[in-house]
Amino acid sequence: MIDDDFIASLLKNREYLRKVHYDDCLSLSCAPSRILDLCLLMRDEQTFDLLSDLTAVDHGPQADVRFSVIYHFFSLVHKSYLRVSVDCPDNDTPEIPSVSSIFPGANWHEREVFDMFGICFSGHPNLKRILMWDDYPHFPLRKEFPLAGIEVPLPAADVAEVTGAAVEPAPMMGGPFVSSSSGRISQDEPRAKDESWTEQFEKPS
Amino acid sequence: MISNEVGYNSKVEGEVIVTRADAVINWIRKHSVWPMPMGLACCAIELMAAAASRYDISRFGMEVMRFSPRQSDCMIVAGTVTYKMAEVVRRIYDQMGDPKWVVAMGACASTGGMYRSYAVMQGVDNVIPVDVYVSGCPPRPEALLDAMMKLQDKIGRESSVRNLTGTGRPCTPPASS
Numbered sequence: 576m577i578d579d580d581f582i583a584s585l586l587k588n589r590e591y592l593r594k595v596h597y598d599d600c601l602s603l604s605c606a607p608s609r610i611l612d613l614c615l616l617m618r619d620e621q622t623f624d625l626l627s628d629l630t631a632v633d634h635g636p637q638a639d640v641r642f643s644v645i646y647h648f649f650s651l652v653h654k655s656y657l658r659v660s661v662d663c664p665d666n667d668t669p670e671i672p673s674v675s676s677i678f679p680g681a682n683w684h685e686r687e688v689f690d691m692f693g694i695c696f697s698g699h700p701n702l703k704r705i706l707m708w709d710d711y712p713h714f715p716l717r718k719e720f721p722l723a724g725i726e727v728p729l730p731a732a733d734v735a736e737v738t739g740a741a742v743e744p745a746p747m748m749g750g751p752f753v754s755s756s757s758g759r760i761s762q763d764e765p766r767a768k769d770e771s772w773t774e775q776f777e778k779p780s
Numbered sequence: 781m782i783s784n785e786v787g788y789n790s791k792v793e794g795e796v797i798v799t800r801a802d803a804v805i806n807w808i809r810k811h812s813v814w815p816m817p818m819g820l821a822c823c824a825i826e827l828m829a830a831a832a833s834r835y836d837i838s839r840f841g842m843e844v845m846r847f848s849p850r851q852s853d854c855m856i857v858a859g860t861v862t863y864k865m866a867e868v869v870r871r872i873y874d875q876m877g878d879p880k881w882v883v884a885m886g887a888c889a890s891t892g893g894m895y896r897s898y899a900v901m902q903g904v905d906n907v908i909p910v911d912v913y914v915s916g917c918p919p920r921p922e923a924l925l926d927a928m929m930k931l932q933d934k935i936g937r938e939s940s941v942r943n944l945t946g947t948g949r950p951c952t953p954p955a956s957s
Binding site for chain 2: 707708715720723725729731734740742745748751752765
């Protein structure tokens with residue numbers, strides 16, 4: 576039963592944990608150096624033995640703590656989720672311990688977070704990109720990365736040489752394209768919110 | 781007297797058929813197109829439907845889907861081509877023997893479709909030359925069959941003899957502006 580007593584016993588004598596208020600499920604904040612202790616505690620003692628998701632948040636280049644890694648545990652006994660957020664200590668080279676030795680399923684999740692956000696997981700057995708190709712120089716889900724992309728060479732140099740193709744920014748044409756949430760469905764095709772400009776016609780200033 | 785008979789009349793012509801080499805080569809080629817199913821996304825499901833009995837692509841001699849590029853004539857790019865996959869598509873295309881054709885099936889393969897994003901190539905014609913583009917997201921099997929019939933028409937117009945002896949089709953797409 577997830578109640579105040581449970582939370583109080585969880586937080587007692589564990590100064591590295593802090594409760595964060597969310598409406599949907601119990602949420603904790605954990606110090607980055609103690610995340611392995613927390614995972615062992617959750618798996619072996621508190622029945623939260625299913626790591627259902629591992630992701631990250633970029634709070635923007637101006638934020639004091641730029642990157643947080645988010646863990647979602649699930650307990651089949653309590654039938655409840657537990658969210659744990661870990662703030663990465665360094666904004667330029669964020670790095671936290673890998674939990675893949677405790678939850679093997681975290682392996683690919685951590686690779687994806689590394690691929691998209693550039694957060695390193697120390698102790699990971701195979702920390703390399705999983706979605707983008709190995710030589711890709713950017714981290715696409717960081718706030719400063721444009722949705723359309725940045726021009727870089729094609730992954731295969733020989734194919735690029737024969738075809739002249741490169742990774743180019745996608746034409747946004749006033750996009751991204753969104754559907755309005757109200758109105759007739761026939762009027763509801765995805766459209767650019769601002770149709771006053773495209774790549775050919777500059778945005779009126 | 782001009783005969784309107786289309787078929788071969790052995791009484792009139794004996795055991796000999798007189799025709800142009802182009803005509804007979806193209807006739808053979810266009811009725812034995814072996815597709816290479818480059819299924820990359822949901823368009824591949826419609827491609828499978830086109831091969832199934834309801835739509836029956838074998839009516840056009842195209843039922844022999846070959847998963848080896850060395851045995852196929854026509855690559856059907858069915859789905860979203862990411863930059864990471866574009867290299868693979870090109871390498872498989874390179875392994876197909878000439879003559880070869882490409883059908884870009886659906887919005888994604890033709891233009892990138894709804895994926896205006898950093899990961900998706902904006903049209904497979906950036907890396908391989910495309911013969912027929914099919915609109916739709918995904919196209920219905922009828923649209924694919926229509927495209928394959930258009931491809932047959934195109935094959936029928938080719939100068940096959942000249943291509944056999946000369947330089948043949950250009951293997952690189954024209955430079956985009």
